[in-house]
Amino acid sequence: MTNTIATLADIARPASCARLVIKVGSALLVGPDGQPRREWLASLVQEIAEATARGQQVIVVSSGAIALGAARLGLAKGGRGSLADAQAAAAVGQIGLGGLWAELLAEHGLTGAQLLLTLDDLEDRRRYLNASATLGRLLEAGAVPVVNENDSVATQEIRFGDNDRLAARVAQAGRADAVLLLSDIDGLYDRNPKDPAATMVPVVRGVSADIHAMADGGSASGLGSGGMTSKLQAAEIAERAGIALAIINGTYTAPIGRALGSGTGDGGIGTLFLPRRRDGARKAWLGGRLKLKGVLNVDAGAAKALLSGRSLLAKGVTAVSGEFTRGDAVEVRGPDGFALAKGLAEYDAAECAAIMGRHTDDQEYLLGYAPRSAVVHRNQMVLL
Incomplete structure (x- = not known):
């Protein structure tokens, strides 16, 4: 970990961010009809390929299995009507989701690798180290790990419940320098973004009670399971491990370039959470524990x-x-x-x-x- 990230643009620079985690939510990846937003995803994969070409290693944390599976099975409420529905939808949708990522990555000569994790996999120290070793070896071999929560076996008691916090924990396990959370707004606002007086917060140096008070816990799309509150919790996990985290707007075509400026200049559109400290590996794991x-x-x-x-x-x-x-x-x-x-x-x-x-x-x-x-x-x- 280089830990030299001071601006959003630094996340696109291999010298300051050698290893990056990109989290993609269901509402961005799956349309209201339950079908993949293939053109948008292709633009994101293009950006992932550009990142690897300039020397960065990328881990993807991808939602979407439940939404895709629910459409295939005809389940109500996007597959979230019950735990049984969610588990069944995930089992069906994960095949399509993994295949979609593998296909689009292959068009750029990249190998996709699927890794399904439960909360217990990252809360138990030995299993956490196993996951860390797997991620490291895949990246060394030139693959792009695509991680998702293993919703087909996870119960309410042993779930992350959102992929924002999963992304922060994966960043810990994968020894990443930064996490990009793709959202449906430009970043964190000081009040409800619908308020005309709302102002985006460009940089956060430590998630405090005042920062939490700005968050809206809802997921506007109805497809996802997280909101701004889960993103702030992810930022807290990351900042104690010396990992930068950014919230950017993923609704645009080629969203990373729009937000980061492809590593040119010091500008950017989003909220950057700077790391507060870098705990040792064991203490970072302990500080990120959720259960x-x-x-x-x-x-x-x-x-x-x-x-x-x-x-x-x-x-x-x-x-x-x-x-x-x-x-x-x-x-x-x-x-x-x-x-x-x-x-x-x-x-x-x-x-x-x-x-x-x-x-x-x-x-x-x-x-x-x-x-x-x-x-x-x-x-x-x-x-x-």
Whole structure:
């Protein structure tokens, strides 16, 4: 990762962005009739071919399987009427989607590769590393990985639910420099874009509560599952891993060139989220985890200690919620209720409840065995 991206135009430059993830949503790829928007997609593939020709490696995260399959099966509500409908539509649509990408990429001498992932594939450390290795090898071999959520087997409990966050996690696993989220508007606006006074935000340096307040959580098309809220969540995942993320308008023919200027000049049309920091590989994976098993609330003293790089001790825990065992991911919240960190618990939920607020000297008596040094060790924790 080069981590020298300062403008949208930098994303089109191999020197600053050697590896790029491009996310394409259902509403862009599939028309209202349930058929692929082939001419538009061909223009995007042309841009992908141009990127590879100038020395960039590209990973595609593509929605569209459910929408395509629903049209083929004649399912109502775009295949999203029920979980069973979505799973069936995905099973049918994924064949067509993969074939379409492979065909269009082949016209430019590029080899497409299909990779279907579930949330668990990227939440489990070993499977995450396997996915990372596969992506790396495909790119080294000159292929263009086309990734989608494996909706035919994922349930509501183990789904990303949107490909924006999947794209950010794939960027982590694929060691990408940047993510392009193709949307139906030019970028993030400071209020509802329908408001005549709305202004687009060109650069965001850290997703804050004020930035989240600008988001509209809906998906206007009815085909997709994400909105601006999911894009901001994706930006949070990316920015902690040292990855730039941009929201650009994908509704135009050749949308990347329009937004980035093909790497010429420093202008651009879109919103660029600059990385805040570059966590180590394990902490970046942990910080991007979406499935948390519990919550540990802490007092002001513990919150201050965490922010200074200390481990979380039982003495500072004020409340425990959720059902988790040792090694599960939990969220740590400060006295104001806001999330401070994510980490891997050293005790299960019942043990945490038994020792919270107590000194280390009391824990052996309470638990019946010598206590571990921390409830969440600093080496297994990432600050948010």
